[in-house]
Amino acid sequence: MDGLRTRWPNSEVLFASKSLPAVGMYRLAQDEGLSVDIAGGGELRLALAAGVDPGRIHFHGNAKTDAELRMALDAGIDTIIVDNDDEIDRLERLLERPQKLLLRVIPGVDAKTHASQATGGANSKFGLPIDQAERAIARMRSHRLMRFDGVHLHIGSQILGTGQFAEAVEKISAVGTFPTYDVGGGLGVAYTYDEQAPGVDDYLDAIVDAARANLPADARLLIEPGRSMVARAGITLYRATTVKRTGRTFVAVDGGLADQMDIALTQQRYEAILADRLLEPWTETVQLVGRQCESGDLLVDGAAMPPARIGDLVAMAATGAYAYTMSNNYNGALKPAIVFVADGEARLVTRRETYDDLLATHAPAMAAALV
Incomplete structure (x- = not known):
């Protein structure tokens, strides 16, 4: 936050909460002076439950549905990022007082990342192309309750080259001159020993240099970091439950696809260690696998570690982003707990799901069975 403000004083940093939508994280973001970016009614409820100021x-x-927009308007949130003409239709019906709006625009930048994480290319499902954006902007400006404030873009996630962020800023400037430009997030991180990721200073330099060259000097500049804030802050801990040496050596743990879905979705690679035997020689290369009934439930392909034993503590690094977000109940798995650790002190912020929680939404069927 300070790094951006030093470079561009009229600026704001929003935590992209889809990367870790937990009440404890929303509260931490607010305490650290960040605003919050939400992408659904559930995230809005979590943010409000954490005490996040709706004005941020x-x-x-x-x-967005009518119900979600009503929730946001009733809560008095600061800004709605409009995605399409249908959403303008909804707001025309729902608005009863002035509301600040940004418009998401497709910058036409094909980000160098996994296809599922690219959001700024010409075929993106998000936002409007420039010609349609101009018409939508005119429509919002003509409405008595719509306070059109500027444009928003996002080119993707897990991006390891800063040049693409600068390119997006340059392209968005062609839409027009506005009070606010939200240039999104997407900065990638190093997940494995052989990956190289840009530093935060490199990222900010690229964004701000492009803003100085292309945007009004008095414009408000917003960025939305998510993954780059929380990925490396998170570690997932498992227990080894099975060690099997057949054609290959398989070490299976008490989690898997249900709590690391992005491995299957985006082929994201990770590193893993035996946390309680770290200083022993790493003499074996194993397939670290989960307990879900899919051959694709492969956590790490070729993890070097000491010969594993049942009960070993397995740590996967850099899992702070999207692991909890995408956690699910595949094979009846229970969603994990989240523990925050600072200055040697640990505190539980999200408890582990229980079987009673799992059954709660099935109460109608269980009640019917008793009749």
Whole structure:
């Protein structure tokens, strides 16, 4: 936050909460002076439950419902990022008082990342191309309750080259001159020993240099870091439950696809260690696998570690972003707890899901069975 403000004083940093939508994280973001970017009614409820000031919440999404927009308007959030003409239709019906709006624009930048994480290319499902954006802007400006404030872009996630961020800023400047430009997030991190990721200073330099060259000097500049803030802050801990040496050596743990879905979705690679035997020689290369009934439930392909034993503590690094977000109940798995650690002190912020929690939404069927 200070790094951006030093470079561009009229600026704001929003935590992209889809990367870790937990009440404890929302509260931490607010305490650290960040605003919050939400992308659905559930994230809005979590943010409000954490005590986040509604005046610091921005609402994204390409398919907001009437109910979600009503929630946001009733809460008095700061900004709605409009994605499409249908959303303008909804706001025309729902608005009863002035509301600040940004418009998401497709910058036409094909980010160098996994296809599922690229959001700024010409075929993106998010936002409007420039010609349609101009018409939508004119429409919002003509409405008595719509306070059109500027444009928003996002080119993707896990991006390891800063040049693409600068390119997006340059392209968005062609839409027009506005009070606010939200240039999104997407800065990648190093997940494995052989990956190289830009530093935060490199990222900010690229963004701000492009803003100085292309945007009004008095414009408000917003960025939305998520992954780059929380990924390396998180570690997932497992227990080894099975060690099997057949054609290959398989070390299976008490988690898997249900709490590391992005491995299957984006082929994201990770590193893992035996945390309680770290100083022993790493003499074996194993397939670290999960307990879900899929051959694709492969956590690490070729993890070097000491010969594993049942009960070993397995740590996967840099899992702070999207692991909890995408956690699910595959094979009846229970969603994990989240523990914050600072200055040697640990505190539980999200408890582990229980089987009673798992059954709660099935109460109608269980009640019917008793009749």
